[in-house]
Structure formats: structure tokens, C-alpha cells
Amino acid sequence: VIKNSFNSRENYITINSGKNVGIExxxxxxxxxxxVGLIEKTSNDFATIQSVLNTKSKINAxxxxxxxxxxxxxxxxxxxYAQLIDVPRLASLKHGDSIVTGxxxxxxxxxxxxxxIDKIFIDKKTNYYTINIRLFNDMTSLxxxxxxxxxxxxxxxxxxxxxxxxxx
Numbered sequence: 001v002i003k004n005s006f007n008s009r010e011n012y013i014t015i016n017s018g019k020n021v022g023i024e025x026x027x028x029x030x031x032x033x034x035x036v037g038l039i040e041k042t043s044n045d046f047a048t049i050q051s052v053l054n055t056k057s058k059i060n061a062x063x064x065x066x067x068x069x070x071x072x073x074x075x076x077x078x079x080x081y082a083q084l085i086d087v088p089r090l091a092s093l094k095h096g097d098s099i100v101t102g103x104x105x106x107x108x109x110x111x112x113x114x115x116x117i118d119k120i121f122i123d124k125k126t127n128y129y130t131i132n133i134r135l136f137n138d139m140t141s142l143x144x145x146x147x148x149x150x151x152x153x154x155x156x157x158x159x160x161x162x163x164x165x166x167x168x
Contacts, residue, residue: 001014001142001143001144001145002016004051004139004140005051006051006053006079006140009054009055009076010054011054012050012051012054013029013036013048013051013142014046015029015047015048015049016045016046017045017147018042018043018044018045018046018047019042023039023042024039024149025039025041026106026107027107027147027149027150028107028150029049029146029147029148030108030148031137031145031146033136033137034112034115034135034136034137035052035059035112035114036052036142036145037050037051037054038059039147047147052072052137052139053079053139054074055074055075057072057074058071058072058073059101059108060101060102060103060104060105061101062100063087063093063099063117064097064098064099065092065097066093068087068090068092070084070085070086070087071084071085072099072114073085079139079140080135080138080139081118081132081134082133082135084099084130084131085128086126086128087129087130088129089129093131094117095117095118095119097117098113098114098115098116099116099131101114106156107150107153109148109150115133115136115137116133116134117134118132118133
């Protein structure tokens, strides 16, 4: 990591690797503690990463113990926390449960660490949970990161594009 912003609503990270070593847009980025973000743009020798601390970020995630899914977003308020939204009220969860990447992503493999449940709220309008997640990563202090290539992404996307949803 050669540049890292974390004090705006749309934060980005720059790394000193790019197309010359096979990095492409929409690859996942992690470190030894968990997820960091997604490759946004590339040049020959550099790439920018949309940080999980970006209000445009939306990553498939799940509660590790129950396998209930939601979307990991960031509300722009605190660099140590992200939010898991759209989790059904049927989900069994408690303070301290681990949150990991879900299996619905084309970018991240399943079960990469994200954080732990800190606070649980019920959205009165939708009857879904909104969960505050304390991130495992200190997003203000990033050193080395790893870029993930999903070698089966195109095959999965092709199959899903050929699958026709039943008419209601």
C-alpha cells in the first residue's frame, strides 16, 4: 500500500502493482486480518482499491454461525465499523458473532474474515436487521495486501446469465 485515505466518505487505497502483474478491475483485496476492498482502476504498475470504508462499497457477507446473508456497507461515520444490512429477522445472531464473506460473491471466496457483531438494530420499515460490525482490520494502518483472482468467475456468470428466472 502506497496511499490510503480513510477520512472521507469515498475512501481509496493505491498499491504499487497493476496490469503488468495481472491485476484487473473487480478483483478482491485482503490482508492477513480480512477484507480490504475491491480493485477499482488499474494502470501498468499501479491499482486503486475501493476501500470497505467507502459509502459506495457493497459486499456479500454472512453470519458465520448461521449462514444468513446480508450486504456489508459503510455508513461513513466510524473507520472501525461497517454495517451488515438486509439480514432477515429469522437469523440467529448475538453480540460477538463473526461476520465473514458470503458464498454469493463473484469476487471474494467464502469465509474471509470481516469482523464481529457489535450492535444489533431492527429496521422497523423492512423488519430486517441492521448490524454494526467491528472490523478486524485497522483500515487506517495498512501495509501489505493480497489481490484475489476468481478463476471460475466467468463460468459462474455465464451459467447464471443463461438461467431464466420463473415467471410469477
